[in-house]
Amino acid sequence: MHFAFPDVLTEIVAIVVIAAVFAFTAARLRQPVILAFIAAGVVVGPSGLGWVRSADEIHLLAEIGLAMLLSVVGLKLDLNLMRSVGSTVVIIGVIQVGLTALIGFGISRLLGVGSGSALYIALAVAFSSTVIAVKLLSDKKDLDSLYGRIALGILIVQDVLVVFALTILPAFGGGELLYTALAFSLVVVKGAALMAGVGLLGLLVLPRVIEKLSKSGELLLLFAISWALAVATLAGMLGLSREVGAFLAGVALATTQHRDIVGAKLVGLRDFLLLFFFLDLGARLNLGALGAGAAMTVPLSIFVLIGKPLIILAVMSMLGYRKRTGFLTGFTLSQTSEFSLILASVGVKSGHIGQQTLGLITLTTAVTIGFSALMVSNLQPMYDRLRTLLRRADTGKGYREQAEDIATPSDVEIIVIGLGRYGKIIALELIDRGRAVLGVDFDTLAVSECNRLGIPAVFGDAEDPEYLSYLPLSSAKWVVCSIRDTGLTRVLTAGLRQHGYHGVLALTADDDEMAAELQRSGADMVFVPFEDSAVKAVDLIHATEREINRKMMDQQIAAVTDHYIVCGYGRMGQQIVKDFQRDNVPVVVVEANPEQLPKLERSGVLHVVGEASEDAVLLSAGIERAKGLIAVCPTDEDNVFIVLTARVLNPGLFIVARSILEENQDKLRRAGADRVVSPYILGGRHMAAAVTKPEIMEFVDLVLQANHFDVGIAHAVVSEDSPQAGHTLAEAGLCQERCATVIAVRRAGELRTNPDSDYLIQAGDEMVILGTHAQLDATRVVLGGRQQE
Incomplete structure (x- = not known):
């Protein structure tokens, strides 16, 4: 005895829950979820638990799901893509x-x-499922592939033919062929x-309309649904x-700028409503009503x-x-x-076939959809497995996939x-930098577009190891794959190694986990576009920030006067700047060493x-307005040239100027230095004095280095x-008492210490x-003279 639910909502919720359990199980078993949905329909249908009492409601949801699916297909359809295979798909x-x-x-x-029944069965098996094919192609992201476009074109041709069949079949046996011809002509006119x-x-x-509604996502979605259902x-x-x-x-909506949005x-709503199509298909199966006719389903x-x-x-x-291409399209x-199913229903209403034939067509549809989903996934x-057999009939010349003869570079360095x-x-970036590049893609329109842009490109499918034999792998130093698909790149890696490619293989990943997997599978380099783009964005932010800071700093340097220029920001230069900052002495640093620049940028020192x-x-450092310059670059030669230029x-x-070697002190003075300091000589004397005269040196260090005492030593020159x-x-x-104490006076090279009043x-005098x-x-x-502290 079949269980009855209290209302339609409870029934549909229970059916959806069963479908979710089946889908989860199929996903764990790595099987297509379409199979799970059909199986769930069978289980809850008359051949199973018999839960389905609201068949009309479920069928209505299935119809809306079909409309959403076809609308999305039309929305994403590029008419230019279809023109490239238009005449061919009509013939096929x-x-x-x-x-x-x-x-x-x-x-x-x-x-x-x-x-009569054989005619209906013949027509039933001749047509393929738009819903299943598009869903499978979408899941594999192959709708834009060559075989995907051909398959979609064939389905459109089949839809036109099935409308013709639905128009003329009801007239058979009724003596209404003339009326049927007129009706079909009228349908053609109405369709046009x-x-x-x-x-x-x-x-x-x-x-x-879309432009006005685009400001509200809810209104845009509501209009898209209403438009699709209204036209349907x-x-x-x-x-x-x-x-x-x-x-x-969907095709009409594709002409708007907001087609992608x-x-x-619509995709989420489409996927949910399509669930009811598969449930409806499974629930329609009544295995008990088929009887002995069920065996006919097998052949x-x-x-x-x-x-x-194989016919395709x-x-x-x-x-x-x-x-x-034919193999993938056909299967x-x-x-x-x-x-x-619609054809069979029309046949039953017209009295051409019985319920047993309808059940046979329904079961065949369910079986073929289920196994087809499994095959397309593999x-x-x-x-x-069949490549060797198929290759015997393959000539390897004059294929439609390569729509135009492309002059590829003679010595290809990089294959993209x-x-x-x-x-x-x-x-494009590689070509701009003078590299010989060959592009490969499974989309013939993308190949044609790249050739128009100046990128030598050929048709090829990365999943087809056989096609690699046509690529110039012997001259290529790099193979770069921009497709983010683990299974595809695994096939590509194995195929390249099998064809003897020993160059660098660069693959593309979605994230670090996928990147690690690709490296384990044999990739020499892995790009992570989103992370790479994020890093580049941060680099651009930093570069822009540096540019802005540079402009502001240039303005500050242009305004500073009576400052000191420190050439070199090594350890000694950093200490000089630190002392200047302590005494509030304006300073500008000149530095060319890239290792020191980050320190300067972080410190905020004008440079x-x-x-x-x-x-x-030196002019940009304001040397014409400067009071002094200190040259502490790494070599005496650099300091000599700096002094000469500055003077x-x-x-x-x-x-x-700093002198590393004692013999270079005279050179620096002749170049124009007022003072020459040898850090090694000065340091040695300081250390010796620290031993022989520790109290004096302690006092001198206290005066020169302590910034918490209000005391200092200065040098003054009488003008x-x-x-x-x-x-x-x-x-x-x-x-x-208001003036400082004169410790010493130097005159004509002689030093007078502690001069009296x-x-x-x-x-x-100094x-x-x-x-x-x-x-x-x-x-x-x-x-009133010139002085230095």
Whole structure:
């Protein structure tokens, strides 16, 4: 006894839960979830638990799911892509349907089926499922591949033919053939009118409507759903397929700028509603009603799963396609269609077939859809096993996949596989840098576009190891694959090694985990575009920030005056800058060593990047306005050139230079240095004095280095026009408490220490004074000379 749910909602929720459990199990077993959904439908249907009481409601949700699927397909369809295979798919589609139907009719008759039922069975097995094929191609991300576009084109041709069949079949046996011809002509007219009307709306009205609605995601989604269902319903009212109407609605939306946003919003709803299509398909199966006829499903299913793909393969081979392209296309269409169920239902209503034939077609549809999903998920392994057999019939010349003859570089250095946005940018950058590049892609339009852009490109599928033999692997030093697919790159890696490629292999990953897996599988280098882009973005931020800071710093340097320029930011330069900052002395550093630049940037010290011996660099450091310059670059040669340049640019500049070798001190003085300091000699003397005169050195260090005592030593020079020249120290007021103490005076090379109050001051005297900073400033005012602390 079958269980009855209290209401429709509870029933649907219970069915969805069962489907979720089946899908989870299938995912754990690595099987297609489509199989799980069909199996769930069988379990809850009349052949199982018998839970389905709301068949009409579930069928309605399935119809909406079909409309959403076809709308998304049309939305993502690029008409330019279809033009590249348009005439071909018409030929393939018509021949395939004709041959499949003819052979299917013969098999049905051999199984003892009457002519009327055999006709319906023949038509049922001739058509393939748009829902299943598109779903499988979408899951594999192969809708834009060559075989994916051909399969989609064949499905469109089949949809047109099935509308024709639905129009004429009800008239058979009723003596209404004339009426049928007129009705079909009317359907053609209505179809053309529908296409024209939807096309005009797509060009003139929809872009404006979508633009206004794009500000609200909810309104945009609601309009896309309403538009797809409205056009699908209108198509049904005109006697056309609702699925064709939904497809046209999607094509019309594809003309707008927001096609990607609309498509992304519809995908989730599409996947959920498609669940009910598969549940509906499984629930329709009533195995008990089939009786002995269930055995007929076996030969029919084998023909659909194997015979129909081989027919497509043979037709495509005769038209010049590679065996692999035909193989993938054929097995993608290795199932019967949802339209097969509609055809059978029409046959029952018309009295042409009975319930047993309807059940046979339904079971065949369910079986072929299930096995087809399994086969399509494993197409490449299947092809690998059959490749040797298929290769015997492959000529290897004049294939349609290579639509144009491309002059490839004679010595290809780098092969780029995958010419999407990322791969195309890589190829263009390499070509701009003078490298010989060959691009490879499975999309013939992408290949043509790249050739127009100046990228030599050929058709090729990275999953096809056989195609690698046509690539110039012997001259290539690099193979770069921009496709982020672990399974595909694993096949590519094995194929390259098998063909004797020993160059560098660079693959692309989504994240670090995938990158590690690719490296283990044999990749020499792995790109992670999102992380690489993030790193590049941070680098750009830092570079922009440095540029802004550089401009601000240049403005600050242009405003500074009476400053000191320190050339070299090594350990000694850093200490000099630190002492200057302690005493609030303005300073600008000149440094060319890139290792020191980060320290300068972090410290915020005004600095100029470049060689200090160059005129432009010193001018940008404000040497014309500077008070002094200290040259402490790593070598004496550098310091000599710096002093020479600085003295020419500013003759009045006070210059101090470091000398590493004692014999270079005279060179630095002759170059123009006012003071030359040898750190090794000075340091040695300091250390000796620290031993022999520790108290004195402690006092000197305290005065020179301590920043918490208000005391200092300064050097003052009496200028030629000083008012104190010719006066004694006492007369000048330098013995008063407000002025600093004169420790020593150097005159004509002789040093006079501790001069008394009647010591006569002369122009050019150099004084060493000791006192507080206020006393030092007062002494400078009295002397009116040039001084250095």
